[in-house]
Amino acid sequence: MAFRGPEVWLWRWRRNPLKRRSDTVEAWVVLGAWVLTVAAGVLTGWTAAGGVEGVMARERLEWRPTAALVTQQAPRPRPGDTDPTGDGSGRGAAQGTDTLRVWAKVRWTAPDGSAHTGQARVPSGSAPGTRVTVWTDPDGRLVTRPATPTQAHTRALLIGGLAGMSAAAVPLAGSRVLRGRLERRRLDQWDAEWARFDPLWGRKTW
Numbered sequence: 001m002a003f004r005g006p007e008v009w010l011w012r013w014r015r016n017p018l019k020r021r022s023d024t025v026e027a028w029v030v031l032g033a034w035v036l037t038v039a040a041g042v043l044t045g046w047t048a049a050g051g052v053e054g055v056m057a058r059e060r061l062e063w064r065p066t067a068a069l070v071t072q073q074a075p076r077p078r079p080g081d082t083d084p085t086g087d088g089s090g091r092g093a094a095q096g097t098d099t100l101r102v103w104a105k106v107r108w109t110a111p112d113g114s115a116h117t118g119q120a121r122v123p124s125g126s127a128p129g130t131r132v133t134v135w136t137d138p139d140g141r142l143v144t145r146p147a148t149p150t151q152a153h154t155r156a157l158l159i160g161g162l163a164g165m166s167a168a169a170v171p172l173a174g175s176r177v178l179r180g181r182l183e184r185r186r187l188d189q190w191d192a193e194w195a196r197f198d199p200l201w202g203r204k205t206w
Helices: 021-062 093-099 149-201
Strands: 064-070 101-109 115-123 131-136
Touching: 021 149, 101 131, 115 131
Parallel strands: none
Antiparallel strands: 064 101, 064 131, 101 115
């Protein structure tokens, strides 16, 4: 096993008569890999975060609350759903009924005047004809409530961070593979040099 001494900072860039061409190549590989890693991570993360935040900002501008009518009886909550305390006392039942929302069929009118139907979440127990508010896009299709600016910023940071780390991993992994090949080539050169000079060192001089 070869002995490795303490790592010397920037040793590949220092003048050394024992430094080989492969060491210089590896120095440039390391430098290029770190530059590409930082650049790819920052640019990709910045672009992805900006794109996500831009899409969500456009959704806040284009998606609108729309009045709709419930067309079927919404399911009523089960006893367990209307008893948040879980002790069977019934405390909080009214609050649970008001806040619990279930899926039901609704009808609404798009901006162009066309009628649409679909499934939306409405207060539990809503009777047919009950007015509810749904969110629609410019074409009148049902969508979810758009994210607030704070929520959009948080999501953009998370997605941008994941995209940036994924992009940064590519040049970093590539440099590790290339450095591994350089290391194997260096070991092969050492074996060849040792095989050439070992017989000379083994000769007797007397």
